[in-house]
Amino acid sequence: MTNISNLSLLTMILFVMIPVSLSYLYSLGIGKSAIWSSLRGVIQLFLIGYILTFLFSIPDWQGIGLWVAVMLVIASLQASRRGKGIPYAFLLSLSSLILIEVFVLSLWIVFDIIPFRSEQVIPMSGMIIGNSMVAAGLAFERMKNEFQSNQGKVLAALSLGANASQASQMIIRKTIRAAMIPNVDRLKTIGLVQLPGMMTGLILGGASPIQAIRYQIVISISVFSTVSICAMIISLVTYRFFFNKNMQLQTIEGGND
């Protein structure tokens, strides 16, 4: 693999200058934030690079344990921000993500799909946790919006004798469907519109396209399943918080981020 020199990296600043100049030209007011975001992104990535180098140098179980735990906490914090007002949103996100990570990792290891090595488990777990985090956040947000916009239908269902679970079915279905549709679409066009990130990385790293595709299949299917499971867990647990013990609809305070 070709090494990108520091000088070559610096020339990338030219690319950042294009949107910055456009921002000034059209008074978009995002010049400063574009520079800051780029700078922050570069620092973050370098930092992660050094952290990963350290993690890969310590025993696998320590490296994996440490970094997966960090990823889980950060992802849960991020997902629960979208569930503002929903009780135990952080704990719920954390437990769903732990469950998903343990499930997927066990599957990979038991079926000898990848070895239990930091270099393999950490990046692949990152993809699973990252995608599930987005799904969890969207599920929280969607549940709040759906309960708000379908209040009349939920009340009608309750008035007809439905319990909280029966009255929430339409909302749960919509939430899970909304979480699955982008992934179904992504799977349909995978490789046709753009090469997926992991596959691109492996090919750039010198792996054969066929080898890269095998990894991509593993990660794409794992992401598809875990995102669906995550949205399902969040919806199936969260709907209860929209009702009190007398099966009466209650409003959840707290706007969306």
Add this chain to the structure above:
Amino acid sequence: MKTIIEARNVKNERVDDVHFELMEGTLTTIIGPSGSGKSSLLMLLNRLEDPDEGEIYIKSKKIDQYPISELRRDIGMVFQQAHLFDGTVEDNLKFGPRLKKQWSKKMGSELLEKVQLPVDILTKDVSHLSGGEQQRVAFARTLANDPEVLLLDEVTSALDMRTVEWMEKLLHRLVDEEGKTILMITHDLKQAERLGSYTLFMNEGRLEEQGETSELFRHPNSNALKKFIEA
């Protein structure tokens, strides 16, 4: 006549110290300005809300002594908007009965006949129905549970005159022939006179006046009711 529902000094955020009795097999109307607590009162009787103070009795038994789902089936409610569920007319009609595994195709056609809709509408998606048809389906959906009491929240406000006339006849039939008890909110005083023998007038959350409809309209006691009638 027996009392079927009794509210004693019921109070919550929107309802203030409401006290009334509803007789079995009667059609009672509720009138009053917007925001006077009429809809909240119906929600309390269907237990979609609970009072902060006071008590509600259904057939002399406290409302919270009934299993909630059973109670809501027996005291059916139809809302001002149809709030139909996504899917076909049949999906909507069978929602209540299926919760008790009591649905049959025959029930669908009987219910549609009752609300004067053609049977072939059963497989139609509800999004393709007109406003009037949607309201009739919502009504039939509540009737599917065969409730003893019907709580109706301005169900005719969005209907054309012909449909209103038909609906009023249906309400009379439900009371006279099937012995149902109806408590109905209406903004139309003439409709209240045509329909009910008894009327409750609500204002600012309070049940300001109640009595025989024609008597109440002829000799209102409170200034609020006088103003409301004149408006």
